[in-house]
Amino acid sequence: MTAMVLLWVFMGLFAGYSSARLYKMFKGTEWKRNTLKTAFMFPGILFAVFFVLNALIWGEKSSGAVPFGTMFALVCLWFGISVPLVFIGSYLGFKKPVGEDPVKTNKIPRQIPEQACLCDLDNHLCAEITIVLCYFQLCSEDYNWWWRAYLTAGSSALYLFFYSIFYFFTKLEITKLVSGILYFGYMLIASYAFFVLTGTIGFYACFWFVRKIYSSVKID
Known part of the structure; x- marks a missing residue:
């Protein structure tokens, strides 16, 4: 479990880099919003659900509850290491030029027919x-x-x-x-x-x- 947590924390660099590169390839310009979603959306939802479930275990006074100190340590790892690494990776990803598309596309989108x-x-x-x-x-x-x-x-x-x-x-x-x-x-x-x-x-x-x-x- 410790190895998984540390892997998730330090993979923030690659997460920010890959999301920024992909976002730029699709002609995205709001790189800060993209970086914030990368850093907070997935882990934020998981942490919120886990915190509610852990609160229920606390209410039952069960020994299986994760201690408050451990939860605080996870938040510190998240905001102190993972989030900065995501921003660094995103900056490096946006700074690097993207590859060319295999073919040229029209600037004016075509009308899409009704789909089955x-x-x-x-x-x-x-x-x-x-x-x-x-x-x-x-x-x-x-x-x-x-x-x-x-x-x-x-x-x-x-x-x-x-x-x-x-x-x-x-x-x-x-x-x-x-x-x-x-x-x-x-x-x-x-x-x-x-x-x-x-x-x-x-x-x-x-x-x-x-x-x-x-x-x-x-x-x-």
Whole structure:
């Protein structure tokens, strides 16, 4: 656990760098807002949920509660090391020029035709499925592929959370309210982390795919 915490703290440098590079590649200009979201959005949500769950354990006077000193130490590591490293990485990422796009794009966006709903497809996590759906989207002349790619892959986290609900009512014998809240709280944290992870995988898979196919297009 100590190794995981330290890894998360010092990976702030790479998080800020990669998010800044990607944001700049998509013609983003508000690098400070992007850096703040990188530094606070994911860990902030996790910390808030964990703090509420830990407060419930404190209320039960359980020995399994994380001491206040440990929580304070985590906050110090977060604000004292991780956040500054994110800003340093973001500064270095924005300072470095981005690579050229494989093809030139129109400055005036084209009108996107009405799209067919793909909501009835299964939520199996796989980079290949995300790429296939991205290909269908591009064939339908919808060039706004990035968020759909992220959500397509990340939606597998819903399956994980729904299965935890099924497992709770069919396999577990938890009767106390606090124990049930703790179970679903920790599963919510796990599902959220899984959503961010799988969504990132799906996005980068489609990002590589889009650049690959358009770099093969020959324009006279």
